[in-house]
Amino acid sequence: MGLLKRGLFCPHLVCVALAIVVSLPASAQSILGFTPASAAHQIEIENKFKAIPSPAEEQRQHHIFTSEPHVAGSARNNELARYIADQWRNEGIEDVVIRRYDVYGSNPKFTSLEMVAPVHYRALLRELPIPGDPDSKNRSISSAWSGMSASGEITAPLVYAHSGNPEDYELLRKQGIDVKGKVVLVRYSNPYSYRGFKALTAEREGAAAILIYSDPAEDGFKRGQVDPKGPWGPEYHIQRGAITYDFMVPGDPLTPGWASIPGAKRIPVEQAVSIPKIMALPLSWHDAKPLLANMDGPLAPTDWQGQDWQGGLPIKYRLGGNRVRVHVKIEMDTSTQPYYVVEGRIRGSELPDEWIVLGNHRDAWVFGGVDPSSGTASMMEMTRALGKLNRQGMRPRRTIVVCSWDGEEVGLTGSTEWGEQFADELRKKAVAYINVDSSTSGPNFHGQAVASLAPMLVETSRSLKDPSGKSLYEAWKESTARERVAAKQSEEVQDSNLADTRIGSGSDHTVFLNFVGMPVLGLQFDGPYGVYHSAYDDYFWMNHFGDPGYRYHTLMSQLWGVLALRLANADLLPFDFANYAANIRQFVNELAKSDTVILGEAAVQRSGTAAQSKDPCPTCEPSGSAAPPLDLSGILSAIDDFEAAGKRLDESAARALASSAIDPKLADAINHGEMELERNWLNPDGIPGRPWFKHILYGARFTYAHLELPGLTEAVEKQDWATAKQQAEILRSALDKNTSLVNNLSAKLKSQGSSTEK
Ligand SMILES: [Zn+2]
Numbered sequence: 034m035g036l037l038k039r040g041l042f043c044p045h046l047v048c049v050a051l052a053i054v055v056s057l058p059a060s061a062q063s064i065l066g067f068t069p070a071s072a073a074h075q076i077e078i079e080n081k082f083k084a085i086p087s088p089a090e091e092q093r094q095h096h097i098f099t100s101e102p103h104v105a106g107s108a109r110n111n112e113l114a115r116y117i118a119d120q121w122r123n124e125g126i127e128d129v130v131i132r133r134y135d136v137y138g139s140n141p142k143f144t145s146l147e148m149v150a151p152v153h154y155r156a157l158l159r160e161l162p163i164p165g166d167p168d169s170k171n172r173s174i175s176s177a178w179s180g181m182s183a184s185g186e187i188t189a190p191l192v193y194a195h196s197g198n199p200e201d202y203e204l205l206r207k208q209g210i211d212v213k214g215k216v217v218l219v220r221y222s223n224p225y226s227y228r229g230f231k232a233l234t235a236e237r238e239g240a241a242a243i244l245i246y247s248d249p250a251e252d253g254f255k256r257g258q259v260d261p262k263g264p265w266g267p268e269y270h271i272q273r274g275a276i277t278y279d280f281m282v283p284g285d286p287l288t289p290g291w292a293s294i295p296g297a298k299r300i301p302v303e304q305a306v307s308i309p310k311i312m313a314l315p316l317s318w319h320d321a322k323p324l325l326a327n328m329d330g331p332l333a334p335t336d337w338q339g340q341d342w343q344g345g346l347p348i349k350y351r352l353g354g355n356r357v358r359v360h361v362k363i364e365m366d367t368s369t370q371p372y373y374v375v376e377g378r379i380r381g382s383e384l385p386d387e388w389i390v391l392g393n394h395r396d397a398w399v400f401g402g403v404d405p406s407s408g409t410a411s412m413m414e415m416t417r418a419l420g421k422l423n424r425q426g427m428r429p430r431r432t433i434v435v436c437s438w439d440g441e442e443v444g445l446t447g448s449t450e451w452g453e454q455f456a457d458e459l460r461k462k463a464v465a466y467i468n469v470d471s472s473t474s475g476p477n478f479h480g481q482a483v484a485s486l487a488p489m490l491v492e493t494s495r496s497l498k499d500p501s502g503k504s505l506y507e508a509w510k511e512s513t514a515r516e517r518v519a520a521k522q523s524e525e526v527q528d529s530n531l532a533d534t535r536i537g538s539g540s541d542h543t544v545f546l547n548f549v550g551m552p553v554l555g556l557q558f559d560g561p562y563g564v565y566h567s568a569y570d571d572y573f574w575m576n577h578f579g580d581p582g583y584r585y586h587t588l589m590s591q592l593w594g595v596l597a598l599r600l601a602n603a604d605l606l607p608f609d610f611a612n613y614a615a616n617i618r619q620f621v622n623e624l625a626k627s628d629t630v631i632l633g634e635a636a637v638q639r640s641g642t643a644a645q646s647k648d649p650c651p652t653c654e655p656s657g658s659a660a661p662p663l664d665l666s667g668i669l670s671a672i673d674d675f676e677a678a679g680k681r682l683d684e685s686a687a688r689a690l691a692s693s694a695i696d697p698k699l700a701d702a703i704n705h706g707e708m709e710l711e712r713n714w715l716n717p718d719g720i721p722g723r724p725w726f727k728h729i730l731y732g733a734r735f736t737y738a739h740l741e742l743p744g745l746t747e748a749v750e751k752q753d754w755a756t757a758k759q760q761a762e763i764l765r766s767a768l769d770k771n772t773s774l775v776n777n778l779s780a781k782l783k784s785q786g787s788s789t790e791k
Pocket residue numbers: 394404405441470471
């Protein structure tokens with residue numbers, strides 16, 4: 034792509050800083066945002082820090098967290114909250130508190146599924162024990178259920194609706210199959226969409242219930258050996274999960290936008306947009322197979338808009354609609370229940386009111402071997418190491434806040450309530466949030482960052498050692514290259530595109546990015562993993578397939594902590610706004626590929642081959658009238674200005690850092706300005722139709738997929754030009770605001786530079 038060839042992603046601060054330290058001894062290492070002296074000191078701290086986490090301790094912690102099922106709201110999950118709090122207090126983490134949120138509950142009282150015609154079959158809705166895995170015999174493993182399912186009872190015909198995405202219902206309609214009042218059977222993934230989106234789609238189509246099963250083609254025997262012989266999902270594995278419409282608003286459905294603390298106002302259930310009105314159940318393929326095998330109707334297509342509706346089971350998949358009738362009965366307990374967030378911190382020695390926030394969710398569908406207890410184990414080793422350094426007198430300059438979230442699996446609930454409760458304080462004090470959900474299901478690293486933090490993430494990966502013996506950076510590049518080849522992506526792996534800067538939803542970073550306006554990072558190692566959200570995602574699986582030896586867990590603790598320490602100790606915060614600008618330009622250029630958007634002649638020259646000039650096309654609008662072209666050339670020039678300002682700031686910051694003489698008051702002013710920048714991407718009104726989601730650059734589709742420039746993109750997709758123009762204006766004025774913010778910061782740095790030269 035043009036952007037990459039032109040090297041616009043070059044992290045300028047790195048370039049300048051490297052140029053400056055060239056003459057230093059080989060042992061000296063530069064770090065973004067650090068003077069040479071503080072970089073040397075930082076490296077010492079990091080080396081001490083990295084030596085503390087151990088694979089044996091990771092394994093011990095992982096075993097504690099995975100010893101029993103610990104779903105949100107359960108006694109065991111609450112016990113684990115107290116365990117974390119006790120550990121943190123013992124380890125030297127300060128101000129440890131457990132915060133309580135009383136939220137709309139969603140727990141199964143009764144679930145059943147029977148096929149009543151043409152033959153009788155009662156679904157097991159259970160996972161049978163696996164030889165060699167003692168935890169799979171645990172009697173407290175839940176049966177199949179979907180978080181936030183509606184309660185009810187229905188006997189109705191069953192229809193196979195492939196992945197349950199809107200285009201799948203189009204095919205059914207073409208075949209004369211109506212799903213109104215019927216039960217739809219859909220599979221997970223292929224292509225991936227969040228199960229809550231499948232539920233909403235079925236609800237909109239008028240279906241009475243949705244059954245979502247795991248087809249072996251996507252996570253079972255068609256992919257490879259299944260548990261206990263391999264990492265893929267066995268016959269009985271059930272992917273539980275919530276269907277909450279948290280793409281509308283996450284968190285407690287009854288307190289949208291404010292915290293569910295005692296005494297908080299609550300809206301009536303009927304007004305809660307994130308509570309589904311459809312019944313839902315997840316199924317193993319063991320339970321789905323008899324239903325599919327008895328279906329009548331047309332054969333499911335092998336190629337409909339590029340999708341193969343035939344799955345991995347040795348049967349002919351049919352669309353159904355008449356012959357198979359099922360009886361679904363679900364009773365949910367929706368009484369209010371408490372969720373508990375554990376919060377602790379290490380108070381900063383110099384800048385206690387600047388916060389680096391770290392978080393992982395604690396609640397699991399069952400044992401949570403990967404999701405999330407691998408991340409919880411990594412967190413516990415990371416906090417033990419931070420506590421130890423603190424006790425040895427190495428207190429970070431800024432405050433590090435660490436949180437164990439609850440109810441992530443239900444609707445990102447604990448983090449959302451906490452973020453809403455402290456939004457005002459976070460908007461003043463927060464530097465960044467680093468999320469680790471699942472830490473490890475294999476050796477392949479994936480790092481996500483808002484574009485301004487991508488360069489520091491890539492830089493940090495160079496200073497960590499992968500279990501393969503290479504640097505994490507090298508290992509990351511190699512696995513990314515392999516993945517791009519496998520996905521037939523032509524983009525060459527470079528530093529500038531290594532970190533994923535497209536951030537959707539689906540984990541606890543959401544409230545911080547989209548509601549509070551904080552820069553976020555997300556870290557994960559992954560690999561073949563077919564037991565997600567099932568009872569087989571446990572200690573056995575991790576020790577046999579995910580991370581035998583716990584070396585990636587350990588690396589995660591090191592990486593997470595080193596990133597936190599760099600943000601906490603930097604002289605000047607390591608944001609790269611020129612890189613942010615280049616990313617925003619790419620987002621705009623992608624939008625401009627749409628036939629209905631023009632960029633203007635000057636813009637086309639600037640953006641090279643990435644965007645084509647389009648004539649306003651008379652057939653673009655459904656009405657057939659002349660389409661009002663959306664001219665984004667003004668935005669592109671505002672991006673150019675923002676990029677130029679970012680480069681100037683990078684240069685003046687690198688010069689100031691190299692001179693080693695930054696007045697602390699000036700550094701303070703620069704850092705606070707930099708912290709404001711992300712907040713300026715918020716539109717208080719939110720994106721059209723979803724007021725909770727306030728970030729104008731980052732959003733998520735209903736499927737959870739990333740959605741850049743969400744307000745503008747959705748308006749363009751709907752060809753709603755009035756809204757598109759409004760959204761473009763909002764983007765433009767945010768760009769202008771941040772350009773002048775960054776210019777002011779450069780001017781401040783320059784004025785000190787000239788005064789010290791005298
Ligand atoms: Zn998770």
